[in-house]
Amino acid sequence: MPNNTQRIVAAIVTAGLFVGGAWVASGFTTDIDQAAASTTGTSQDKGxxxxxxxxxxxxxxxxxxxxDQATAFDNMDYTKAAGYLEAPASEDPLRFDFPDLDSGYFAxxxxxxxxxxxxxxxxANxxxxxxxxxxGLNDLNDTPVYDYSLIGTEKPADLTLFYWP
Incomplete structure (x- = not known):
């Protein structure tokens, strides 16, 4: 059984690894191409x-x-969506602006x-x-959960389409 000194040393080492790992990871960046223009034709910085x-x-x-409702999200019910937009597909990044959705959280x-x-x-599977x-979906094998998918309007959300092989 470890004594108190060993426990304290283990806690300090663990904290050091955690903080050091976060510091190292903060130096890594990924370059994501920004969408040049809104697909909806708006240039507003709100929403x-x-x-x-x-x-x-x-x-x-x-x-x-x-x-903005869990039931509509779970059923992908576009008729009850707080916002719905579509645009022609492009291999370049697309920007979708919902200026009317200017406060609160949305999935x-x-x-x-x-x-x-x-x-x-x-x-078939x-x-x-x-x-x-x-x-908010981190594991593509999981079922999306409304509460974990909520994002705010304070900054743009970057999403990447995923295709199964």
Whole structure:
């Protein structure tokens, strides 16, 4: 059984590794191309802004929905979305501005509707066949949870479309 001195030393070493690791990680950056212009034609600096990256083709449209209700988010019910925008797909970053959504928190779902049927399509194993992105989703194998997906309007949100092989 460790004595108190060993426990204190272990706690200090753990804290040092944690702080040192965070300091080292803070020096790493990734360059993400910024969307040059809004797909909605607005130039306002207020409201929710979503920068969407990673479309694999220019086929179809990209649809972005912002939700302020858990039930609508869980069902991907675009009729109850707080904001809904779509734009022609582009391999360049796209910027979606929701100027009316200027306060509060929203959960965002985006998908690349390559075949133009306005649905996120799935294969027989219920794996999406089109690209998608969900705010706050860190593990693409998990089911999106509304409370964990909420983002604020104070700064643009960067989302990257994910495509299963």
């Amino acid at each position: 929710l802004t979503v920068n969407l990256h990673g479309a694999r083709s220019t086929k179809g449209n990209v649809i972005v929905m912002a939700f 965002v779902i985006a998908f690349h509707d390559e075949n133009g049927d306005y649905d996120l399509n799935y294969d 219920y794996i999406p066949t089109e690209g998608y992105a969900v705010s």
